Amino acid sequence: MDEKDEITSMGGCLARVFWIFSGPAMLFLFGVIIVTQQLSLPTGLDVAYGVVLILIIVSRFIDRPKLPKSPSGSPVIDNQSKEIYRAGILSAVRDSVIILLVGSGFLVLVHFVLKGLI
Numbered sequence: 001m002d003e004k005d006e007i008t009s010m011g012g013c014l015a016r017v018f019w020i021f022s023g024p025a026m027l028f029l030f031g032v033i034i035v036t037q038q039l040s041l042p043t044g045l046d047v048a049y050g051v052v053l054i055l056i057i058v059s060r061f062i063d064r065p066k067l068p069k070s071p072s073g074s075p076v077i078d079n080q081s082k083e084i085y086r087a088g089i090l091s092a093v094r095d096s097v098i099i100l101l102v103g104s105g106f107l108v109l110v111h112f113v114l115k116g117l118i
Helices: 010-036 044-062 079-115
Strands: none
Touching (some): 010 044, 010 079
């Protein structure tokens, strides 16, 4: 696909910025606030942390390759398009599992630090 043929929507760009930069920064800030304020489990920040973690995963699925469309608007289904689409889905699933494990692990680590166990 040529660079000029690539169409990027504003929603897709915002989803990418969120799941790569903004979302993890928010999770880090929530973790820092939980430690500095010495908040015990569960708090509103823990709920907000979980919501942002889920939104990161959702935005990762929004930011995946789509099947190309023909001029009539129907999806073009050829072998190369199928492989790109399949690879995009597998990549989104892999990234989502990593995000979930690392994000949950960070929240657990924050609460262990708070309890003085680390």
